Amino acid sequence: MDTQNDSTGQIAKAKSYSQKANAIVLKQLRTISKHTGMTIRRMLETISENPKDNPPLSQKTLAVLKLLKTIPEGEAMTGPKILETLDKKNIYIDQSTLTKIIIPELRLYYGVKNRRRIGYYLRK
Numbered sequence: 696m697d698t699q700n701d702s703t704g705q706i707a708k709a710k711s712y713s714q715k716a717n718a719i720v721l722k723q724l725r726t727i728s729k730h731t732g733m734t735i736r737r738m739l740e741t742i743s744e745n746p747k748d749n750p751p752l753s754q755k756t757l758a759v760l761k762l763l764k765t766i767p768e769g770e771a772m773t774g775p776k777i778l779e780t781l782d783k784k785n786i787y788i789d790q791s792t793l794t795k796i797i798i799p800e801l802r803l804y805y806g807v808k809n810r811r812r813i814g815y816y817l818r819k
Contacts, residue, residue: 771814
């Protein structure tokens, strides 16, 4: 009987996490939709596991992706550090553009992850 209650509690907890994750993803899709003019349905149709099938990126988004690919596995780079590194390469991006447009797009199509106070990294 205890095991059944434990598993029911775990299922309820998993559903709660799933709903929160779905809400976060939907919010990100809405943000990208607002900035790109693409409908959410169209974005979901274009998402692919094969990066070659993903939509083309802007020069600044591509610069951030290339920078994140240079980070050794197990390390991350904070937003200010990304901006500082790109400034040295004469690529200027403000913090809000990075966090509201570029990172959500890279998260959606290329698996960029964020760990609070640690930074952004690519899911390998």
